[in-house]
Amino acid sequence: MPKIKKKRTGFVLDMTPLVDIAFLLLTFFMFTAKFKSDTENEQKFVIERPKSSADTSKLGEKDLAIVKIAIDTVNSDTSYYYSISNEDVRAQVYQAIPTIPADAKAMIAVDSATLDRLIIETRLASKYKVKFAIDADKRIEFKWVADLMEIMRKYKQTEFQFVTDKEGGGL
Amino acid sequence: MAGGGSLGGDRGHQKRGSLATKRKKKKRVGFVLDMTPLVDIAFLLLTFFMLSTTMNTPQIMEMSIPPQTDDVQVAASDLFTIQIDDKGRMFYNLGEETPQLLAMKDLRSLAINENMRKKNQLITSFKVSTKAPYAIVINVLDELNLAEGDITAQLTTEGLERKRKFSLMTLTPEEAEVLKTL
Structure with a gap:
């Protein structure tokens, strides 16, 4: 009887x-993946944030109102953009201001008069809980930030955050 | 997974009587x-x-501004003024001295020295032209924040509690005119 050939593995x-x-x-x-929010998807400009290294706390996500000051990539005009992360607050605020269309998106381009209304309405609607962040492009003139700070001062929103990128980038 | 490299087990080592001798046991x-x-x-x-996955989430710089701009009388000698003109040049002066040009890299050590000399007395007043680029403003604030850490540490060793006095405002046209001549 021949030996059974072992099958080659x-x-x-x-x-x-x-x-x-x-x-x-x-x-x-x-688990760590974080996807772009609706607001970021709608954004049609890129903000080149200034770099900082002293404060390393991260930007929060809850109850945040972000005022973006960006330069349009096409016509290089500077303008304000406003977004509120809390949807309930956002709905209330949009309803309170007649100049904002009912189908307004999460982030809207605004002029300084509307921005003025938006800030006070956000403060009221959120019962002063919302934190404000200024996310401005590093190339803009300081005037835009100064005007915004003046509005905030007027409504006693004396604390806010500047959004920056970490020095050196990377992690 | 103790010890096991091969798939399946090689159990069944015990003899099964006469059968084992006749037939080669299949593994x-x-x-x-x-x-x-x-x-x-x-x-x-x-x-x-x-x-x-994006790892570089934006970070923040906390900022607080005084609620209203009513004039508070302060001694001129306690003032440490940093000014930024239209072109983004930085000047500094103490009290009522004439503003001098200042490089960004010298700002931190200067801020630390002046603050240590005056302890908690010094008021840092940061004035920016409306036409200055925003990046410079953040750079200056960042340098001052970095200096703040050192100042707080040094004051703590002396048993003092750090009280920061700081203001950020826009440059008045008169101040801008003065800077233009420099």
Whole structure:
């Protein structure tokens, strides 16, 4: 009786540890992944933020009103953009101001008169809980920020945050 | 996964009577599942999430401004003024001295020295022309914030509590005229 020929298995590599690590990383990245919000998707400009290194706290997400001051990529005009992260507050604020259309998006381009109304309405609607952040392009003139600060001062919103990028970039 | 490298187990070492001598026992493979598609998908997702994750979330710089701009009388000698003109040049002066040009890299050490000399007395007044680029404003604020850490640390060793006196305002036309001549 001839010997049964052993089936050749070629070359076997134990992939178990590899797969373990791969899944570990996969879970990590899945949980830490943060997707672009609606506001960011609608944004048609890029803000080149100034760099800073002293304060390393991150920008919050809850109850935040962001005033963006950006330069349009097409006609290089500077203008204000306003967005409120809390949807309930946003709905209330938009309703309170007649000049804002009912189908307004999460982020709207505004002039300084509307911005004035928006800031006070946001303060009222959120019962003074909303934090304000100024996200301005580093190339703009200081006038835009100074005017905005003046509006805030008028409504006693004396604390706010400047949005910056970390010096050196990266992590 | 103690010790196991091979798929399936090699249990069944005990003799099974006479049968074992007659027939070569087939090695039990247990249960084998082809994991290739699973691993493919896992790696695909892993690559996607790794590439789509942005690590540099924006950071913030806290700022607080006084509620109203009514004039408060302060001694001129306590004032440390930093001014930025239309072209983005930086000047500094103490009290009523004539403003002098100041480089960004010298700002931090200057702020620390002046603050240590005057302890908590010094009022830093930062005046910016409306035409100055915003980036410079943030740079100056950042330098001052960095200096603040050192000042607080030095004052703490002396047993003092740091009280920061700071104001940010726009440059008046008169002040801008003065800077133009320099």
